[in-house]
Amino acid sequence: MSLAEKVLQNDIRAAARLMRLLDDEVEEGREELKKLYQYTGKSYIIGITGPPGAGKSTLVDQLIAAFRKEGKKIGVIAVDPSSPFTGGAILGDRIRMQRHSSDPEVFIRSLASRGHLGGLTASTEEICLVMDAMGKDIIILETVGVGQDEVEVVDLAHTSILVTVPGLGDDVQAIKAGVMEIGNIFVVNKADREGADRAFREIVAMLDMISWDGRFRPPVIKVQAHIGLGIDELVEKIYNHKKFLEDHGLFHKFFSKRAKSMFEKVLMSELGKRLKKRILADIRWADWERYLETRMIDPYTLAFNVLDEMITINYKGGTNEFSRL
Amino acid sequence: MRKVRILMAKPGLDGHDRGVKIVSRALRDAGFEVIYTGLHQTPEDVVNIALQEDVDAIGMSVLSGAHNYLFSRVLELLKEKNAQEIVVFGGGIIPEDDVKYLKSIGVSELFLPGTPLETIINWAKENIKPLS
Ligand SMILES: Nc1nc2c(ncn2[C@@H]2O[C@H](COP(=O)(O)OP(=O)(O)O)[C@@H](O)[C@H]2O)c(=O)[nH]1
Ligand SMILES: [Mg+2]
Numbered sequence: 001m002s003l004a005e006k007v008l009q010n011d012i013r014a015a016a017r018l019m020r021l022l023d024d025e026v027e028e029g030r031e032e033l034k035k036l037y038q039y040t041g042k043s044y045i046i047g048i049t050g051p052p053g054a055g056k057s058t059l060v061d062q063l064i065a066a067f068r069k070e071g072k073k074i075g076v077i078a079v080d081p082s083s084p085f086t087g088g089a090i091l092g093d094r095i096r097m098q099r100h101s102s103d104p105e106v107f108i109r110s111l112a113s114r115g116h117l118g119g120l121t122a123s124t125e126e127i128c129l130v131m132d133a134m135g136k137d138i139i140i141l142e143t144v145g146v147g148q149d150e151v152e153v154v155d156l157a158h159t160s161i162l163v164t165v166p167g168l169g170d171d172v173q174a175i176k177a178g179v180m181e182i183g184n185i186f187v188v189n190k191a192d193r194e195g196a197d198r199a200f201r202e203i204v205a206m207l208d209m210i211s212w213d214g215r216f217r218p219p220v221i222k223v224q225a226h227i228g229l230g231i232d233e234l235v236e237k238i239y240n241h242k243k244f245l246e247d248h249g250l251f252h253k254f255f256s257k258r259a260k261s262m263f264e265k266v267l268m269s270e271l272g273k274r275l276k277k278r279i280l281a282d283i284r285w286a287d288w289e290r291y292l293e294t295r296m297i298d299p300y301t302l303a304f305n306v307l308d309e310m311i312t313i314n315y316k317g318g319t320n321e322f323s324r325l
Numbered sequence: 326m327r328k329v330r331i332l333m334a335k336p337g338l339d340g341h342d343r344g345v346k347i348v349s350r351a352l353r354d355a356g357f358e359v360i361y362t363g364l365h366q367t368p369e370d371v372v373n374i375a376l377q378e379d380v381d382a383i384g385m386s387v388l389s390g391a392h393n394y395l396f397s398r399v400l401e402l403l404k405e406k407n408a409q410e411i412v413v414f415g416g417g418i419i420p421e422d423d424v425k426y427l428k429s430i431g432v433s434e435l436f437l438p439g440t441p442l443e444t445i446i447n448w449a450k451e452n453i454k455p456l457s
Contacts, residue, residue: 013408016379020456024327087328088353094374095363101370107377112328112358 004035040132047157057096058225075131119143119150166195191222327455339389368398382412
């Protein structure tokens with residue numbers, strides 16, 4: 001039985017191994033993912049981002065508990081940073097999610113960023129697809145939480161939650177700096193701390209300055225994740241946003257957008273690789289070198305000539321022959 | 326790019342996690358990806374986590390005296406799940422006889438208090454390889 005077939009039968013080891021192959025960018029992983037693709041496009045994906053220590057993992061733990069009460073099957077991808085110096089990493093998000101370790105319907109995967117920018121890993125979308133094929137109703141993504149440019153999660157999640165805490169001073173400023181319009185729900189966590197009301201009001205005031213006509217206006221809520229206070233409200237807000245997406249036909253549009261973006265990504269990266277391979281194998285390298293040595297032709301003209309020739313020969317783009325494929 | 330992943334666990338009742346944290350950091354600094362899970366898991370939790378995370382090795386720190394039970398139970402569960410290839414190692418206050426016994430049932434290596442970090446790291450580099 002192939003890994004893909006085992007994944008469809010909810011084989012934990014097979015799923016975990018496939019995730020590993022994808023994370024390590026081993027070609028076999030993609031072969032298996034191809035077979036799984038038709039079974040994906042069903043999970044609801046929730047992204048959680050915010051600074052380190054804001055309580056993201058604690059919040060994930062609470063959301064798992066809340067969704068499990070409804071009988072939902074859960075996947076979690078939690079990303080922590082790799083050391084830029086050694087490539088090693090300590091992945092500690094699971095510490096907060098320990099109570100779900102023995103629940104067979106909760107699959108948690110910790111990933112190291114491995115130098116990928118944007119708050120997630122290069123493999124996150126593919127690993128999401130594996131969890132989707134495993135039949136997870138809800139997949140939660142927790143970002144690294146270091147940079148302010150963690151916007152990738154917004155593309156990969158149906159609902160993205162921005163977590164902030166009182167007392168970070170310029171944190172609300174950081175939110176203002178550009179992510180205001182991309183969060184679907186704002187959480188002021190650690191509401192037991194001084195300054196929570198102020199942080200809450202500041203976020204509301206900033207949202208007030210944006211005109212939302214026709215778009216979903218993000219709610220702002222106060223939460224105490226460590227004791228589970230405000231979680232019911234958060235779940236309700238998530239469902240509100242989900243309903244908004246469904247009512248506006250955006251839930252399915254999300255998956256078609258993802259498919260298109262993945263297609264483009266693969267196309268572009270393969271394009272480069274394949275053309276390079278073809279050019280390196282060209283039998284006329286000795287000729288070209290001679291032309292250049294004797295200055296018969298300049299490097300620019302030669303390079304463009306070779307490329308023009310390469311791209312036009314055999315390429316049937318735009319013809320019927322191509323569109324039938 | 327194949328990376329070695331190691332689960333560092335602190336199962337059982339004792340709450341002294343300084344040692345396991347120091348080793349975790351040293352492993353990270355040696356280029357390993359370390360999944361750290363916090364205190365007090367059961368052997369069942371440890372094995373579930375190891376399978377979900379597809380780790381190449383499990384390192385356990387046991388200072389409570391329950392090492393014989395915890396290590397042998399983890400090995401047993403790994404066998405049940407057909408995952409014997411996951412390397413199991415550990416550390417703690419473990420009498421000589423128990424070290425012999427645990428190694429005889431499949432624990433790869435045990436480090437006693439006072440072992441230099443370098444020894445542990447070198448051992449890990451030699452003995453833990455990414456699964457193929
Ligand atoms: N006082 C307080 N502490 C919290 C709250 N939520 C989480 N914490 C604590 O904040 C710390 C960091 O939480 P964690 O979930 O690991 O944050 P992350 O780095 O964003 O994932 C932990 O010690 C939590 O127990 C809260 O609502 N109030
Ligand atoms: Mg975290």
